[in-house]
Amino acid sequence: MKSLEDLKALREKLQADIKVRENSGTKIIVGMGTCGIAAGAREVMAAILDELAVRKLKNVQVQQTGCIGMCEKEVLVDVVRPGEPRITYGRVKPIDVKRIIAEHVINGRIIEDLVVGKIEGGEI
Amino acid sequence: MKEISLHILDLMQNSIEAGANWILLEVNENEDGFLTFSISDNGRGMSEDMLKKVRDPFVTTRKTRNVGMGIPFVEMTTKQSGGSLIMKSSSGKGTFLKASYLRDHLDRPPLGDVANTIKVFLVTNSHLHFIMHYCVGHKKFSFDSQVVTKLLGENLDFSYPEVYSWLGEYLTQEIDKVREAGGLK
Numbered sequence: 186m187k188s189l190e191d192l193k194a195l196r197e198k199l200q201a202d203i204k205v206r207e208n209s210g211t212k213i214i215v216g217m218g219t220c221g222i223a224a225g226a227r228e229v230m231a232a233i234l235d236e237l238a239v240r241k242l243k244n245v246q247v248q249q250t251g252c253i254g255m256c257e258k259e260v261l262v263d264v265v266r267p268g269e270p271r272i273t274y275g276r277v278k279p280i281d282v283k284r285i286i287a288e289h290v291i292n293g294r295i296i297e298d299l300v301v302g303k304i305e306g307g308e309i
Numbered sequence: 310m311k312e313i314s315l316h317i318l319d320l321m322q323n324s325i326e327a328g329a330n331w332i333l334l335e336v337n338e339n340e341d342g343f344l345t346f347s348i349s350d351n352g353r354g355m356s357e358d359m360l361k362k363v364r365d366p367f368v369t370t371r372k373t374r375n376v377g378m379g380i381p382f383v384e385m386t387t388k389q390s391g392g393s394l395i396m397k398s399s400s401g402k403g404t405f406l407k408a409s410y411l412r413d414h415l416d417r418p419p420l421g422d423v424a425n426t427i428k429v430f431l432v433t434n435s436h437l438h439f440i441m442h443y444c445v446g447h448k449k450f451s452f453d454s455q456v457v458t459k460l461l462g463e464n465l466d467f468s469y470p471e472v473y474s475w476l477g478e479y480l481t482q483e484i485d486k487v488r489e490a491g492g493l494k
Contacts, residue, residue, distance in 0.1 A: 187479040192460035195471055203464045217433075219379045222319050223310055230429045238470035247468065249433040251326060 202243050210244035211290055216261035218252030224259035225278065232279040233262075236286045245290060258301050264289050275301035312421025313346065313410070316383045320348050320406065321430055323379060327352025327404065330437055336423060337444040338493060339412060343392060344420060347407035355398040363396070383408055390414035424480035427452075432473050435466035443484055445491025450483045 215221070215230045230247070237245055255261060258275035264285065265271045272295055274285060281299060288294045310316050317334065324332050329352035336346045355363065366381040384394040391411035398404040410417045423443065431439060431454060439454040457476070458466060467473050488494050 187475060187482055189456065189460060189479075191475055191479075192457060192472075195475065196460065196462050196465060199461075199465055199469055199471060202469065215433075217318075217322055219319050219322075219382070222315050222322075223378075223382075227315060227318060227426060227429050230432075231425055234429070234432060234470070234473055238474050241470065243470070247432055249322075251322065 210246055211267065212246045212248055212263075212265045213290065214248045214250050214263040214265070216251070216253060216259055217249040218256075218259075220252050220256035221259045221261065224276075226260045228279045229260045229262065229277050229282060232282040233286070236282055240286065240291075242286075242290070255301070261301070266290070266293060269293070271304040272300060273302035273304075274299040310382055310386070311418065313344070313386070313408075313418050314421035314423045314426045316379075316386070316408070317346055317348070317423070318426050318430060319379045320383065324348065324350035324352050324404070325434055325437070327354070329403065332437060332439050334427075334439070334441045335444070336420075336441070337446075338420065338488065339446045339491060340409070340444070342412055343409045344412045344417065345392075345407060345409040347405065349403065349405045351403040354400050354402050354404050356400050360396060360398050364394075386410070386416075386418055390417035392417075424477060424484055427480055428467075428473055428477040431467040431476065433468075435468050443487055445487050445493055448487050448490040450487045452480065452483070 213233055215226055215233065217226050233247060237247070253261065255275065260277045262274045262277045262285065263271055264274070272289065274296070277299065284296060288296050310319070321332055321334070327350065329350035331351040333349040334346065338344055363380050364384055366378055387394045387408050387410055391414045392409040394406065394408050396404070396406045427441065431437070437454065441452045443450045461472065465472060467476060485494070
């Protein structure tokens with residue numbers, strides 16, 4: 186059973202994590218416009234959140250964006266590692282999420298077969 | 310959209326894009342035979358003119374494409390299942406919309422996973438003041454994001470894995486309880 190009482194314990198437990206977190210971490214950005222949502226963005230986002238929780242990756246920020254005009258390639262997921270180009274993955278399915286996080290987010294290896302775009306100096 | 314909860318997610322994204330920092334979501338799985346949801350926000354709202362045009366898919370405020378499918382999609386699914394979409398809005402004050410579906414209509418989409426929808430939404434909008442009333446008939450569960458953020462203290466929010474994992478499980482559990490109390494389980 187979960188209750189609001191749990192939050193008090195979480196508050197104590199997480200104080201140390203606040204310091205770990207900086208804006209310098211890796212960002213994952215999911216397209217959540219109508220097109221993204223219709224293509225399965227909620228499931229992809231949920232899979233990303235689950236994977237980050239399981240791997241206890243505290244310094245990764247998850248963000249969302251609206252429609253960027255590549256509706257046919259949704260679900261779009263961008264990964265931006267500090268100081269590296271912004272990589273856009275297209276037609277991402279929940280099953281691809283573990284790979285993206287293990288290969289790219291953690292180890293910095295771009296998954297070429299899923300890439301649909303690359304922006305140099307894509308730091309945002 | 311496969312599920313009504315995806316429409317809810319899409320429409321709440323509209324609220325965010327309209328600059329809202331307060332959203333009230335009300336879901337009722339059995340309001341006199343209808344499944345209904347309503348969203349109120351304090352975003353910039355729409356003029357009377359825009360409000361008339363927004364049901365047309367070829368009207369949108371975005372620049373990246375020339376069609377806006379969100380509201381036409383919702384209206385289509387409500388009408389296909391014997392319901393309707395009501396919208397009220399005024400410039401500078403916010404928007405209210407309410408969608409209703411005949412509960413037992415064959416073409417009514419499933420409601421889907423509301424708890425997971427709210428979790429995903431709040432992780433990336435963690436500074437939003439979000440209130441939800443989830444009802445089945447007169448049985449009700451209320452959730453207020455500010456109650457959670459106050460208990461967590463100012464430096465923590467829904468973007469922390471432990472917090473969003475808690476949120477997903479808590480909402481799933483409380484929604485299940487209301488559904489059971491309302492005779493849906």
